[in-house]
Amino acid sequence: MANCQRCSGGRMCTVQAYCGTTFYTKLGEKRLRGKIPPDMGIGSDLDGVFFEYCFDCGQIKGDWPLETTRLERGNPKTEEFP
Numbered sequence: 001m002a003n004c005q006r007c008s009g010g011r012m013c014t015v016q017a018y019c020g021t022t023f024y025t026k027l028g029e030k031r032l033r034g035k036i037p038p039d040m041g042i043g044s045d046l047d048g049v050f051f052e053y054c055f056d057c058g059q060i061k062g063d064w065p066l067e068t069t070r071l072e073r074g075n076p077k078t079e080e081f082p
């Protein structure tokens with residue numbers, strides 16, 4: 001496991017959670033649910049959330065900043081709810 005990309009610390013934690021289509025997110029004031037979009041930097045659109053983050057600084061491992069995401073453009077695999 002590589003060290004943190006921000007602080008170079010070695011206290012990296014891997015998180016893996018399967019949620020199927022019960023993924024929920026809030027983007028600004030918009031609440032969305034459905035399948036997890038693959039371009040959020042926290043997993044794939046298969047089944048769940050997968051990411052590594054640093055216990056020292058909180059950085060999530062990945063390529064940041066993200067391009068405009070599917071959620072921002074209106075992802076057909078998520079729906080807005082009140």
Ligand SMILES: [Zn+2]
Pocket residue numbers: 004005006007008009054055056057058059
């Ligand atoms: Zn760090």
